[in-house]
Amino acid sequence: MSRFSDHFSVAAPAYASFRPHYPAVLFRWLADQAIDRQRAWDCGTGNGQAAVALAAHFREVIATDPSVAQLAHAERSQGVHYAAMTAEQAALPDLSVDVVTVAQALHWFDLVAFYQEVARVLRPGGVFAAWSYGLITLGDDLDSPVGRFYHETVGAYWPSERSHVDTGYAGLELPFREESTHRFEMQAEWTLSQFAGYVATWSAVNRYRAARDEDPVPALVRELAPRWGAPGATRTVRWPLVIRTSRRPRTSVA
Secondary structure, three states: OOOOOOOOHHHHHHHHHHOOOOOHHHHHHHHHHOOOOOEEEEEOOOOOHHHHHHOOOOOEEEEEEOOHHHHHOOOOOOOEEEEEOOOOOOOOOOOOEEEEEEEOOHHHOOHHHHHHHHHHHEEEEEEEEEEEEOOOEOOOOOHHHHHHHHHHHOHHHOOOOHHHHHOOOOOOOOOOOEEEEEEEEEEEEEEHHHHHHHHOOOHHHHHHHHHHOOOOHHHHHHHHHHHHOOOOOEEEEEEEEEEEEEEOOOOOOO
8 A cells, every 4th residue: 555645745846946867977877677567667857857867778757656746847858758657556567667666765765565556567588776865065165054054954854764864765666686886966056046946845844834834945045155155156065975776586586
């Protein structure tokens, strides 16, 4: 049974605009791990950024998410087919996909039920890959106030599942024996306004607003502004990204 909790539909337009993009090298590496490149299932696709990147390497990408609002704002691309469904109940044929990907969403799933679906739809030798990225780093004197905001200002409003992201999913089991763990880095050149837009998509920020009827982001922006630079200045922002993979055995399920 799904345990879907919708933390992001309220911010779906901003989510599509401000979420960082995964590096192209991640998808090239992932495609090299696949034994075939016919079909990928991107589960918990959100705004579809991982699905669109996968479409450069796979003939077809099935991109699913239970949030209709997220899918409505997802990027359209040839070869990507969006469908509203939960991770735990996928309307996909048995043994029909070469790769299953989960980008920054595995911590929201009922893993027992989801992994049953993975075992059902993944072809023998197929790859399961889940990745997550941690707290943003800005360098210089900006990381401390951002860290305080993350841990103290909105810290109590993070869903409990968020702790898995902070550890790079280190404590979560995979559906088959783990094959590899790789580390990448995401980067962007952002203005302070773009950074604020990204922070506004955090689930903890949305829960803070709902509980206290106030927005914590403007105060953070005011604190960062003197340190950020001239109006309109960009800063290099970075996120550490960890991808864990496991492979379905070619003969029997582990």
